Amino acid sequence: MLHRTSFTDQLTFFQKLRGLDYILISCILLVGIISSFSMYSTDGGEFLYHSKSHILRFVVFFTMMIVFSFFTVRFWHSIGYLFYIFVLGLLVWASFYGITASGSQRWISLYFINIQPSELMKIAIIVCLAKLYHRMQINDVNKIQNLLIPLTIILIPILFVISQPDLGTSILIGLSGLLVLWLAGLNIKYFIYSSLALIISTPFAIAFLKPYQKLRILTFFDPDKDPLGAGYQIIQSKIAVGSGGLTGKGFLKGTQSYLDFLPEKHTDFIFTLFSEEHGFIGSVFLLFLYAIIIYRTLRIGTITRSYFAKLFCYGFGSAIFIYISVNMMMVLGLLPIVGSPLPIMSYGGSSMLATMIGFSIVISSKMYHRQTIA
Amino acid sequence: MISGVDIGYKKLHTMNRRVFLLSLAKVVLLGGIITRLFSLQINENKKYLTLSDKNRLREWKLPPTRGEFLDYFGKVVAGNLKVYQLHVVPEQVEDFKYLMGRLKFILELDNEQFSKIIKKKKKQKPWETLIISENLTWDQFSKVNFYLHELVGAKPVLSVARSYPFRENYTHVLGYVSQASENDLINNEVIKKNHVPGLRVGKIGLEKTFENDLIGTNGIQRYEVNAYGKRINQIDFKEGEKGKNIKLTIDTEVQKMSNELLIGKSGSISVMDIFTGDVIAMHSSPSFDPNIFLYGISHNDWDLIRKDPLKPLINKTISGLYSPGSTIKPIVALSALENDVISPNFKVRCTGKMEMYGQTYHCWKEKGHGVMNLRNAIKQSCDTYFYEAARKLGVDRLNLTALKFGLGNKVLKDYYRNEKEGLVPSTEWKKNNLGRGWVLGETLITGIGQGYIQTTPLQLCLMTAQLANGGFKIYPRITVEKNQDSFEKIKKKMNKALITKDEKVSPIRKVGEELFNIGGKEHTPLFRNQENIKFVLEAMSASTNEVMGTSYGSRIDDPKYRFAGKTGTAQVKRITEEARELDLKTSQIPYEERDHALYVAFGPYKNPRYAVSVFVEHGGSGSSTAAPIAKKLFKIIIDRHELREKVRKENLVGA
Structure with missing residues (x-):
């Protein structure tokens, strides 16, 4: 244990460069390019505000991801709690001094960019919990006193995000946290009990929902009930996807989006636009890219040595999968509409920043896969 | 130490097992999403394609061109005249009051005409075309076009209207046309099918008897519209068929x-x-003169005809x-x-x-x-x-x-x-x-x-x-x-x-x-x-x-x-x-x-x-x-x- 300095710590730059996961990086790049084209299409085939800033952000954050990948796993581990506390601080700041848009106070203005701390929290919570469980013995995981801390870590941001109000993001933060808990080996019975409790408390919880949130859930079960109101988004989204057919209507020819029938086509419904223009084949191709990204992430989890890195890769890979599937199921009418962006594809700086930070940790886990953390 | 390694191993083992379970769940979910995509885009593609077209395409019916009446020698005794009309769709007008005020000034409408239009508007649905003027004079038409930029929502339209060149000579033979009433629509399927706001139909005489031959069919303009109903571009234009011409035995x-x-x-x-x-x-x-019935006869004219002891009606x-x-x-x-x-x-x-x-x-x-x-x-x-x-x-x-x-x-x-x-x-x-x-x-x-x-x-x-x-x-x-x-x-x-x-x-x-x-x-x-x-x-x-x-x-x-x-x-x-x-x-x-x-x-x-x-x-x-x-x-x-x-x-x- 005293031979702290193992050779693994001293990789040459060339070795580090070779350590980058090129498959993962190229898939991310490909999705980024696809998203740029889609954004160009949402602007009606012109380089307008959305496409310009999306492409700029992608370039900046993608470069940042590669740079950050050279940070060691140890570094990520060491800043785990700090990162969480910093993001939580931003979240609290946003709750008091944030910018309100479309009825929700979730942004912090940094003049050149508006940060949405709740998006960063999706990553921070995984890093934080991974660090927490890194040292914990398996036997201790299920002790009640050891349960309280992670639950608090999860619940505090959830409460802040819910009060913004932003149900979708808070659910996703919660799910990310629970994923890590599950992977850390928390007894299955806790999950069973809590899901039972959740089911029982659902009716009571609904009573506390905002009217528009209730409406969204009701509309999900019967979108045709109010086709011009809350059901409009689901119906129009299904029409767009369905009318795309096998090969799609063609790039820049998605009438549903071009003629403004699609709501929020830059953000949550970007997949709808993509699917309308590129059809089943395009959609499956995009899904395939995402599948490779997730597979690579999980694969890095299996080769990396440190428990922290493993837990993070597994957790992050699974969380990304959940973000993707929730978004897609939502736009395909399989889930109620809760705000949840599609990673990389959707317009939104914070979401992209968070995703890219997550991938830098994943890539550095590969680069320093032999590195252990004392 | 052994137990420590053991415990470490157990921790990893638990995680690996759970990752595996999670991956299985992911594969199932991914399969579900692809199935859903397949059902929407392949199985139900036709349905959604139709819905999408219904979304984006709107049809505008144009008034049909009425058949003409000819005398025995082929002279037109009831024909169609090109007229300039002014239409307004109240729903699409931001400030209706302002627009009407401007129009009143530009068209030099008197108070009676003005209140008539307002009354007409109240009877209609807001999305129905309100015809401000059936027959603009050339002066009015050019004036409206000149001021068009400040008359958002007003549309000058070129239309056709009935004209009876021989005025009172053929009145009782032909009858006359006037704006289709509710009863006309209920009693005649053909009128109902071809109806557009302001359509004139035969009220009496041969104009009424031969309505179904004369009426013709609508032209159809198909536009692509956006979600707010704004016309983006014209996709299709189908010209309507003119109604049948009818030749009379009359000299x-x-x-x-x-x-x-x-x-x-x-x-x-x-x-x-x-x-x-x-x-x-x-x-x-x-x-x-039946021409006075075309654009709505004034009260005075009507009284004059109705109360004439020689009974012109x-x-x-x-x-x-x-x-x-x-x-x-x-x-x-x-x-x-x-x-x-x-x-x-x-x-x-x-x-x-x-x-x-x-x-x-x-x-x-x-x-x-x-x-x-x-x-x-x-x-x-x-x-x-x-x-x-x-x-x-x-x-x-x-x-x-x-x-x-x-x-x-x-x-x-x-x-x-x-x-x-x-x-x-x-x-x-x-x-x-x-x-x-x-x-x-x-x-x-x-x-x-x-x-x-x-x-x-x-x-x-x-x-x-x-x-x-x-x-x-x-x-x-x-x-x-x-x-x-x-x-x-x-x-x-x-x-x-x-x-x-x-x-x-x-x-x-x-x-x-x-x-x-x-x-x-x-x-x-x-x-x-x-x-x-x-x-x-x-x-x-x-x-x-x-x-x-x-x-x-x-x-x-x-x-x-x-x-x-x-x-x-x-x-x-x-x-x-x-x-x-x-x-x-x-x-x-x-x-x-x-x-x-x-x-x-x-x-x-x-x-x-x-x-x-x-x-x-x-x-x-x-x-x-x-x-x-x-x-x-x-x-x-x-x-x-x-x-x-x-x-x-x-x-x-x-x-």
């Missing part, structure tokens, strides 16, 4: 002359081809019922001859009046005509003679003959819905309708066309035509259609009918002939002995062309124009003994009590071709008022005959 020149001859009078003129039944002119006076030719007066005498004479009640030599002594059943019946000639035979009685219109003839004939036999020759029946029932049937009385009719028995005295006055008997001027025209053609049934018509029998064919049929009239036709041959004649109309003889018809026609000629004849003053000596006719003067009011003593001139009697003047005639006398019926309401006597009108008519009718024949023959070749 505009004769029609115009009819109008001229009746100016300032209330009355009617009808002119008919005695073989084909073509109506060459049909006018009811006074008339009005009534088409007197087909809906006016009047006593035929002496114009019925040829039919009474014919009926009496046909039934062998009298012979042409039968004589009656006219002393100016006759006593019968305790009543005195006067002849129009106070001093009496002296001894009269049938020819003279028709020529001089001796009432006494016809009292006697009618008495011998009886009303029921007269009724049969009159009905046969077209009285008491609708003449143009396929063309006009407002035509009246009239009344030819019989004993049975009186019992059924008035519940009282027939009184013989009523037979006498029926014999001179007074009493219950009521006819339309057109019926008298048809009656005269069917006498003049030698006594054959004809079928009046006012439109020219392809499968109509030609003049030659009709003449042939009449000749054949004359030859086969007395033959006993075997039933088999009859069936065969009927089969052969599919669609064609029978021109059956209406007489027993054609000599009787010829006799009556000759007597009518005497009435016009011989000294002492009642219309001798209106004769034309030129054989080319010579016509024969019978005057009629129908009493409106029973003449009291007192009044008879006074022997007032027409001008001294109040208008409503003056006699109706009638005249029926046919010409040219040799080889007759046209029948005319002139009716002047409260016009005084037939010989002084109606017959001179007929004289002028015959001039133009016969002058136009050659031209008409030329057109007719061209059409025959064309068909």
Whole structure:
């Protein structure tokens, strides 16, 4: 244990460069390019505000991801709690001094960019919990006193995000946290009990929902009930996807989006636009890219040595999968509409920043896969 | 240490197992998403494609172009005019009040017009097109276009509107169009199908009868629209089909002359081809300009028309019922001859009046005509003679003959819905309708066309035509259609009918002939002995062309124009003994009590071709008022005959 300095710590730059996961990086790049084209299409085939800033952000954050990948796993581990506390601080700041848009106070203005701390929290919570469980013995995981801390870590941001109000993001933060808990080996019975409790408390919880949130859930079960109101988004989204057919209507020819029938086509419904223009084949191709990204992430989890890195890769890979599937199921009418962006594809700086930070940790886990953390 | 490693191993093992489980779940979920995509994009693609098209495509119906009416010579008598209109869809206007204010200023609308538009807007749904002006003048149109940038929501539109170039001349023949009412939409599927806001449909007359032929079909503009309903670009434009043009049998020149001859009078003129039944002119006076109905008639104009004592709204030719007066005498004479009640030599002594059943019946000639035979009685219109003839004939036999020759029946029932049937009385009719028995005295006055008997001027025209053609049934018509029998064919049929009239036709041959004649109309003889018809026609000629004849003053000596006719003067009011003593001139009697003047005639006398019926309401006597009108008519009718024949023959070749 005293031979702290193992050779693994001293990789040459060339070795580090070779350590980058090129498959993962190229898939991310490909999705980024696809998203740029889609954004160009949402602007009606012109380089307008959305496409310009999306492409700029992608370039900046993608470069940042590669740079950050050279940070060691140890570094990520060491800043785990700090990162969480910093993001939580931003979240609290946003709750008091944030910018309100479309009825929700979730942004912090940094003049050149508006940060949405709740998006960063999706990553921070995984890093934080991974660090927490890194040292914990398996036997201790299920002790009640050891349960309280992670639950608090999860619940505090959830409460802040819910009060913004932003149900979708808070659910996703919660799910990310629970994923890590599950992977850390928390007894299955806790999950069973809590899901039972959740089911029982659902009716009571609904009573506390905002009217528009209730409406969204009701509309999900019967979108045709109010086709011009809350059901409009689901119906129009299904029409767009369905009318795309096998090969799609063609790039820049998605009438549903071009003629403004699609709501929020830059953000949550970007997949709808993509699917309308590129059809089943395009959609499956995009899904395939995402599948490779997730597979690579999980694969890095299996080769990396440190428990922290493993837990993070597994957790992050699974969380990304959940973000993707929730978004897609939502736009395909399989889930109620809760705000949840599609990673990389959707317009939104914070979401992209968070995703890219997550991938830098994943890539550095590969680069320093032999590195252990004392 | 061992246990530490063990525990570390267990920790990893748990995680790996759980990652594996999670991955399985991911694969299942991914499969689910792909299945969903497949079902939406492949299985239900058609459904969603349709929905997407329904989303993005909107159709705009354009008003159909109405078919035109042409006269016999192809002149347009009801056409379409290009007009500039101003439309506003209130829903799409941000500040309706402001827009209206500007428009009021620019179009120089007065307060009445302005409030009318506001009222109209309140009746409509906000997404329905509000027509601010149906017919902008060029000045207004260019002004609107000039200010268009500050009139957001107002649309200047080029449209077509009905126009009647001959104004009041054709009003009663054609009727007129006006904005489709709710009832029009309910009662006529075709109108409903083609309806657009502001569509004009026929309200009366031929415009109404032939609505379904005339209306045409909508043009369709298909636009791509965005989610807010804004038109993005035109995808498709389908031109509508213009409605069918309808050609009339009417000659505009004769029609115009009819109008001229009746100016300032209330009355009617009808002119008919005695073989084909073509109506060459049909006018009811006074008339009005139907163009004023197109854009909504003003209250004052409407009141002026409605309250006119000369009743311009009534088409007197087909809906006016009047006593035929002496114009019925040829039919009474014919009926009496046909039934062998009298012979042409039968004589009656006219002393100016006759006593019968305790009543005195006067002849129009106070001093009496002296001894009269049938020819003279028709020529001089001796009432006494016809009292006697009618008495011998009886009303029921007269009724049969009159009905046969077209009285008491609708003449143009396929063309006009407002035509009246009239009344030819019989004993049975009186019992059924008035519940009282027939009184013989009523037979006498029926014999001179007074009493219950009521006819339309057109019926008298048809009656005269069917006498003049030698006594054959004809079928009046006012439109020219392809499968109509030609003049030659009709003449042939009449000749054949004359030859086969007395033959006993075997039933088999009859069936065969009927089969052969599919669609064609029978021109059956209406007489027993054609000599009787010829006799009556000759007597009518005497009435016009011989000294002492009642219309001798209106004769034309030129054989080319010579016509024969019978005057009629129908009493409106029973003449009291007192009044008879006074022997007032027409001008001294109040208008409503003056006699109706009638005249029926046919010409040219040799080889007759046209029948005319002139009716002047409260016009005084037939010989002084109606017959001179007929004289002028015959001039133009016969002058136009050659031209008409030329057109007719061209059409025959064309068909």
